[in-house]
Amino acid sequence: MAASPYRSWVEISLQQIGDNFNAVKSVVGPSVEVMPVVKADAYRHGAIAVSRALIQRGARWLAVSNVEEGIALRQAGVTARILVMADFLPVTRAAMIEQNLTPVIHSLEDLKELDQLANQRGIPVNYHLKIDSGMGRLGTRAAAVEIYEAITGAPHARLEGLMTHFASVSDFTSQQTERQTRYFLDLCDALRAIGMVPPLVHMSSTGAIAYGRREAWRDMVRPGHAIYGYTSPGRGKAPPNLLHVKPALTWKASVLAVKDVCEGALIGYGGMFRAPKQMRIAVLAVGYADGLPHRLSNRGHVIACGTRVPILGAVSMDVTTIDVTQCPGLKTGDAVTLLGREGAVSIDAQEMARTAGTISYSVLCAISSRVKREYI
């Protein structure tokens, strides 16, 4: 085995990210705009490289969470449209407009602020208005008439999109998505009836695409998870998953040391693991400061020498210990796989999340900046 290039690193396939984007496009068809979500540094896949790859595959819109993320893309030369989904704080508004980012407006008061700002600058500003259709988080709950009046009362800002977000999109044991869809589409109809037709109506994240909630696709969809190769398992009687996507990220760590310990030896903080017999252990150069969940202590697995081997004792800040009794050839400088595949054996973020009692989104987003990135 060649010596590992870093203590811990991720390998990201931009080809796979592009293929996942195409998989979404082929499910929703050519009449629906696909706006990949690259917030949180593209779920830690690296927003700049991922955005460039997606633009090369034809993406015209990208979505981020906040203005800072949008500015980072602009500074990298990204000229595509960028929707900022969860910002418009007083401190970021001016930069939003200067950098030609498109705000999501969450309240009718904020719409007034945007209108004033656009008026001061003397440029019309496009925005998307978010409706709280029942998630109870961001978005306006105002009735159609109030919304109509607020929009017509903001002549320097231009309504380009009307959107909402689902709380339980992959859960088929609940009717929450149907209720949210009805609320939102009724509101769209009411606005249309009084002459207001936003060019882009959008509601769907990955789950609504994967599980074929076609009434929610409308003009545009906003996949994040699917772009990185994941769909959440459906709850209840979920229809078949339409999306054929694959994880684009592999996470590796180097072996710092290998040693034999005798029966009864305690491993790591708190002596959480006691060797039941003589065994060989490897100490990996990765820990919770790199994003490996502490909850994997004494219960997670990694792939070493093509086999699944257990984590022994506590995951600590910088190192993690595994059982390599089955891997006599493993030595310092070799690599093991935390997320990814070796031959027939694989571990993905969903499995790691289940073991750690969290969600796959959180596993991906937790991979810290200390972990190097390579694009393959």
Ligand SMILES: *Cc1c(COP(=O)(O)O)cnc(C)c1O
């Ligand atoms: C994060 C986010 C998405 C993407 O969700 P996925 O489940 O990752 O596809 C879409 N819309 C909004 C408003 C979001 O915050």
